[in-house]
Every structure is written in structure tokens, then in C-alpha cells.
Amino acid sequence: MMSTRNNNARTVIIACILILIMTTSGCHDAIEIDEMVYVVAMGLDRGVEGNIRMSMLLAVPIAVGVGPEPGEVDKATTMITVEAPTIFGGMNIANSMLSKQLNFSHAKLVVISSDIAQRGIERYMNTFNRFREFRPNTFLGISKGPAEDFLKTSKPILEANPAKYYELLMESWEITGFSVDSYVKDSYADMRSIDSEAVAALLDVNRLEDSSEFKKILGEPINDQKTMEGDYTAESVPAIFDSKSMNMGAAVFKGDKMAGELNGRETVFYLMVTGKLQDAYFTVPDPQQGTIGEDNEAKFVSLRLNLARKPVIQVEMKENIPHITVHILLEGIILTSEGEKDYSTGEGLKQLEDFSAEYIRKDILSFMEKTRDEFNSDICGVGKKMKQKFLNWDDWEQFHWAEKYQNSIFDIVTKVSIRRTGMKIKQIPMSDAK
């Protein structure tokens, strides 16, 4: 009898404790989905008196629509801009204006103006890493102009959902190679580490009104080289579209401070050296007509390139100077060959392979030299290879890799293998046939 009574009492008390634990620890956290407003993208600019100007692009769910009903794209987003000393201060101001509670858990993009980036973004990165609502896989972009303008001008035209727009825009590097994958978590890790430096996508507003203004950008060819399709940074791209946001090139950091920019083409080489290149259409001049002719019309060969192997980076210290060797093996498909010469088989194929390998080698070398001379920033992560040669951390810290990098000597080895020739097995010159 006694034991049953004890058992009953025990059950009741345990149940009470469980209920107490659960009700006191949870419940008040509960918030309905429609009681929150979701920030899709956030821009940070420099305000007055050292404040930050936060622009938050908010998704308007009613306009996004449900089911088969199309939403109203124009009203899918709305923006709120506030100025405060800190990000959370800004959030407080915004929350006092908004009827719903701000939520960052679905933010896809953080845009920081280059003005701020050049002064250092450590304080903001710390915010992003500590607060649970910021996802580590939010994209980080650096806008050359004000971030507010970038968010204001970007319009999701092909999507109903603004979040999807930013996500896809920031992932376009996978097919073009003109931008970089810049998640907040990776950038934070690179900024913190002493082995490598961070990069971030370079964004800006396209300010051209009409295609007649393309001349301003293109100008005259430099050093007999025609301006190729990636030789731009985000602010000056010859393109006209309803949505003015542009994603091209990369912002290079040294520590937490922005040190310079890469244009789209250099970003392709950055992706090659770091092994992140997925698939990219890459144009090389026709090996036979490498220079621009009299009529200023060159012929080109377009390749689709991807990495056949992961790039091999070797570092050796000789007389306190790092000798860096990079082996890159690329595979390609001929997409088009504009000239008369047939590069599909035999001698022609070999010639094309050698030519494009050398062409790419030169460009990679000049890109690596740019990181050394102009930025003095080891964005390719060569330091990670160097670190492997040390047995303990203190030695590696004492080594001061960042200082050594500026004296490095590069040796780039590239090889291009053309695996397929597209839908054509042979090219017959049309002029001859006539």
C-alpha cells in the first residue's frame, strides 16, 4: 500500500517538475510566422557621426502570393532605412516603426559599402557571428557605391520571391566565374586566420541609361589586347536591364579591411587557383589571329573550361623568399571557333591546347602578381600549404607569413586538355567552299 502511494506521489511530482521545466523554458519563445517580418537583404553604409546607416529590404508575404496565384512583384519588397550606432540599435528603431517583429533568419545578403569596408568590417562581422538569427551562409557583398542604392535599385523581375532573387544572383558565379562564393562564415574565417585572406563579391548599381553609353566604358584597346567580357568591375559593365544591380568581380581584403578589387576575368583565375571553378565559358583569341586586325575585328575561340584536377600549390622557402608553384589542369570543350582554321583534331587541336594553356598561364601569373604587389594579400590561401611545414603553432605565428608573401616568386604551370569538340567534328572554311 505504502509503495503505491509513494509511486503515485512520485509520478505526480515528476509530472509537475516536467511541466514546470517545459512551461518555464519554452512557450514564451513561440511566435507565429505571420507575426514577424523577414529581412531579405541588409545594406550597411556610413552615416553621420560615425553611425551606420542600415537599409533593410523586407519581404511582403501577401504580395509574394500563395499557390498558383501570381503575386504582385512590384510590391514584393519594401525597404526601411535607419541610422544608429550599432546594428541592434538600428533594429530597435526599425522595430518601433514596424508592426511586426524583425527577423533576420531568412536574410540572404549583407551588402557593405566599400567606404565602410576600407575602414574595416570586424565589428559587423562579430555581430553577424554572434547573433543567432544571422545565418552563417548569408552572402556577403561589397558595394562600390552606397549599399542603400544597391538595394533600392535591385528589382526581382524574374522571380516572385525576393529572397530567391538574391540567392540566385549571388550564385551566378557558378556558371560565369565572374564573382566569388562569399558566405559570411567563410569570409569571417579567412579574416580571422593568418593563413589566408578573405574575398567578397563585388556589387554595384549599373548606372547606364542607354546602350549608347557603352562607349564610355569600352574605349580603346590596351596593349593590343581587346577588352574581353570579364574585364570589368561591377560599376561599369556594358549591359542594360530593368534591374540595375550588378554582381561582377571581387573585393579583396587584407585582414578586415578592403585592399582592392578584382575584375571579372581575374576572378575566374582566382577560382582556378583556389579550385572553386565550376564551369565557365572562357574566350581566348584565335591562336592564328591573336592580335587585332586592321578592321579592329578579332576572331576568337570559345571554350567551356572546368578543372580536371584540384590545383596543386607548392611552396618552398629559398633564402627566405617563398617560391610558389601552382599546377593547374583544365579540361575543356570547344564551344565555337570563329576563324577558318580547324582546331577540332590533330595538329590544330594541339595548337589550340598549347596556346590557351599559355594564354591562361600568363593571365594567372599577372593575377598572382597583382595579389602580391597591389594587395599584398594571400587570398588564394597559399599560407595553408606553408603552414603544413610547421610542427607547432607558435613557430608558424612567429614566421609572419603575411610579411613574407609580398616577396614571393610565382611559377605557374597550366595544361589545357580539349576533351570534346562540341557538335562539330570538322570545320570547313566557308570562304574556300565558295
Add this chain to the structure above:
Amino acid sequence: MKSIKTYLKAIFLFSPGKPKDPFILEAPSKDEEQDSKKDSEQGHGGIYEHGAEKEDDIRRNKMKKESEDKEKGDIKEQEKRRSKENIPSRKPVIQPIPLEEKDNAHSDKKEDDDIGDIHASIKDCLEKIKSIYTADINGDFKIREFRIRVKGKIYSAFVCFFDGMIDRLLVNISILQPLMTLSTLPIDTEEQSVQEVIYNHLMPQNQIKTCKTYQEVVDEVNFGGIGIFIDSLGVAFSGDVKGWEHRTVDKPTSELNIRGPKEAFNETNRMNTALLRKTLKDENLIVEDVLIGTRSKTPCSIVYIKNLANSSLVDEVRRRMKSIKVGYLQDSGELEQLLEDSTFLPAPQMLLTERPDRVASYLGEGRVGIIVHGSPYVIIAPVTLFNLIHSPEDSYLRYPYATLLRFIRIMGILFTLLLPSIYLAITNFHQEMLPTDLLLAIASSREKVPFPTIVSILIMELAFELIREAGIRIPGPIGTTLGIVGALILGQAAVSANLVSPILIIIVAVTGIGSFAIPDFSLGYSFRAIRFIYLLLASISGLLGIALGIFVYLLFLAHAHSFGVPFLVPFAPKTTGKRTNTIFKTPLWKEEDRPDFLNPKAVRKQPSISRGWVIKEKGVIEDGEKNKDR
């Protein structure tokens, strides 16, 4: 004050309660002597109990003693105080007689009334029978008086039976006709007594019993038999002439399948045992009859295969069945509740099936079946959770399909149990887990809904349960129509009235469909009920609550036993046997062993190569012996 102290002590020391002496299924004994030794050593411990049991016992006893001592001491102190303050001590309370004893006394008395030896005089017999059956009021109780002539002497006699329960033709031809007419035949009966002559020559019926008490006759007559009384014998005869109306063998209604036999049990005990024998065709199949119900005397049968089922299991089933004292027993569903180990466990501990083939396959594994007269459902025991998620069709289907079906069924169970609560937890606590598109869609669809998600879910779940329950009650074809129409219209209307969001309708619908995929009816009920608890937990603390719920639920299940077999075996506790056919199916030729945890008398079901044709070369050794058939 003292009692609170003891409560707290008991709670925080977590002393286990008094052991209930649970039944644990033991391995079949090889040596009787060893067995008895073991028993004395282990006490109630069995193969699944841990060794520390003994120490626990000692500690428990000590604690109990201490607390008792304390109590005694306290009472003495109180009395002292009372005598000091001149307060008269309380009157001693008269202990009431426990209900059990009272009942026993009563029922004994009653039975004494009923049982009496058959009178020698036919007049007395008639009086007695008339009084037992209140024959002047009972319209369907018939008595036929007649005379017979045995060994040249005429005796008065009568038969009694219930009209409608007996086969009239059989009574006429096999009982009355020979008694009344054949008794005049010249048979060499000099050395036999009158009773023997009647029994041996005058009743050409295959089941005649000689009864010495009225009770025996009454039991037979109540169950469609006939009572035959003859003057001056001092005994009566009872004959089995059952001929009541019953359903014929029909298709299963609740365990539908496409492949496999389509016979189902019906309400007649003997027909069910016959169906089973027809399926099994095994002389080792034992059908052991037990009567349950002090008044209804419902015939039940324990069925098992003699040289497979563990004897201790059969003993335990027999012990439990024989100990049951209820007035009336109508259905195996009632018997299940009387036999099960734990009443409050949210899971069935026995399997009820209406398919003879299913019973046969379980008996072939060494389990025990219980057939109850009047119920088309046969109880299988012991079962594990995994038996309950199997469908009878599984073994008739090819391995890949059956595996897929199992997988889908498990998905169905998870949907039923957790989908609404996970939806609730994610939308209320973990919004970051949703894809942004879905989040915005839910947010926009909820914009006009006035209720919190939990209320919307409860409205829809209750509506769904209502449709389901109502659908059963509504007769025939209207039922299914109402189910579908009701669900469609109600869902659509609820969305357009902004009571719930369209996504919620999908959640509730998938949950409902999932619950229909659970093969065991009883298990389905349990999951349907438990999902409301998960909803509550999710509304209180999100995924944390659900995780806690799953933890506690698994604790319950892991602690449960079905006739001595742990409910989650062979995973918790792990057993040594091959884990075939538990969650996923194994090819039929790979199911070589019977479930190890049942401790059957023969573990091996089939040789390691059960398909002889797969052996190509001559002289390949099969099971350690050369294949002699080749």
C-alpha cells in the same frame, strides 16, 4: 509532516517500488533439476533481468523496515501525548471486509445452490430442471417427455433443450428416434446395466456425455446441447446437437489484402479451430479449451504448436486465462484487456487478427493464439512492436515490394505521430528551418487566419477525427461518401472562411492518410491518440518538447512486456539471434531462424540453403551433410 518527508525521501532516493513479480519468458529448460535450482537462485529474475536485482531487494527491504519502524515510533509518541493531555484515544476502526472476500463468499454460496447431483427419480429431475430454467416463463426452453423400454422394462424419460440452438433433425433422428423406437430391438444386453445399454446402443450420436451433476447438463444445454434424463439412473446424458445460426466463412473485413488467402475467422469457436487446423495441417497443433466467465462460460481455446511453443509461455497463458473471473465474456477484445501486462501503456500488447493464415504463421514461430467463441478476432501473444507494423500481405509479396511497403508504412506512422507537431514546432519556434519560399507562403496564407497555429491544428484534427468516427456509424455507402465529401468540403470551407491556412489542410490530410497506413487497428488508435500529446508538447516548447516526448515514449515502450517478451526486442534489449524481418523485410529464403526472443523449442526454421536448386555442382555440402537427394 512525516508523510511528506517519506514522500520526498521516496522520490529523491528513487527506491523502486515493491516488485510486482512480473512474468518473464525463460528459455526452455534442458534439465528439470537445474531449472528448480535456478528458480531458487534467481527468484523472479529471468533472462532479461540484471544481476543487481538481489542487492536492490535487500536495500528495499531495509528501507521499508526503517520507515515502518519510524511509523510505529510516531504512533507511540502520539499516544503518549494524548495520555498527557487527557485526550481519549480514537476508537479502533472496524476493518471492512475486502470486496474480494465478500464476492468470493457470495459466489461460492451461489454455486452451491446450482450444483447438485442428479436425482434418481425422474419427477425430481423434472422439477429441478424446470426450476433451473424457469420453464414456465422461458418460451424457447423445451422439454419433451416420453417413455423408453430397456431390458423389458419401461422407463419415463425427458429431453430438454433450447429451441433454435439445436439441430432439430439431428435430435429427432439420433436421439429421440432410437430411444423411443430402437429400444425394442433384440440386443444381447444381458450383462450390461440399463445405463450402459442406453449409452452404448440407444444413442447413435457422436458426442454423448454422461453427467453426474445438474451443472454439467446445464452447461451443455446453455451452449446448444441437449439434456437427456431417464428415470432411476441417477445420471443424465448430454448430447452435442448444436445447430444455431451463424455466419459462414467470409472475406476478412479489416485486414484486406490483394495477395494471399481470403478466408477469415467467424464467431464460432470450433469453426475457427477447424480453419486453423486446415491451414496448419500439423498434428502437433494443440487446441486447449478453457471456459471463461463465471456466468457466460465462453469457450476459449489456447492454440499452440506442441513442439515449438515455449512451455513456460503456454503455462503463463493458461495460468492467466484460468485466473480470470468475470461474469460474461463476449469478445476477444475484452479478453485482451483482461490478459494484457499493462493497462495504461499507449500501445497494444497483443495482436488481434481475423486471418487464419496469419495465426498459422505466428504459431509456426512459437507464439500462442487464443480463440474466443463469439469473436472473429484471434489473439496472438506475445508480440513486439515490429509485429504490429507488419501486414499479413508482407510475406506473400516479393521481397523488393514488401520492403518498399514496409518503408512506406513506417513513413505513415511517423507522419501520423509527428507531422502536425513538427509543423507546429517549426512554425512557432524554428522558423529558420523552413525554406524561405515556403515560409513566405505560410506567412501570407496565415495573414487572415485569426487563430494561433495550435488552435487551427486542433480544429482540423478534431474535425478529421469526427468525420472518421461519424463515417463508421453512418450506414453503408453513405458512410464513405460522407467521409470524402465531408473532408473535401469542410477543408475547402475552412480555408475560404479563413479558419485555417491551406498548408495546414495538407498537413492534416497527410496525417490522416498516414494513420490509415498502419496495419494494426489498435496501434493506429494509439498513435492517433498520442499525436495530440505531441501537439501539446510542441506547442509548449517546440522541437525540444517533441524530443522529450519521444524520449519518454520510448522509455514506456522499452519498459513494456508482452507475456514476458520485451516490447522492443530484438533491438532493446538486443538478442543474439539474427534480426530478420523486423523493421525491413528479408528475403524469404534468408529467414532461417525463428525469433530468438520467443525461446521456441526449435530455433531453426529452415536450412541455410532452403532453395536446393541454387546448388549447381555435385557433392556440395549442405548443412554439414552431403545432399543425398542428388
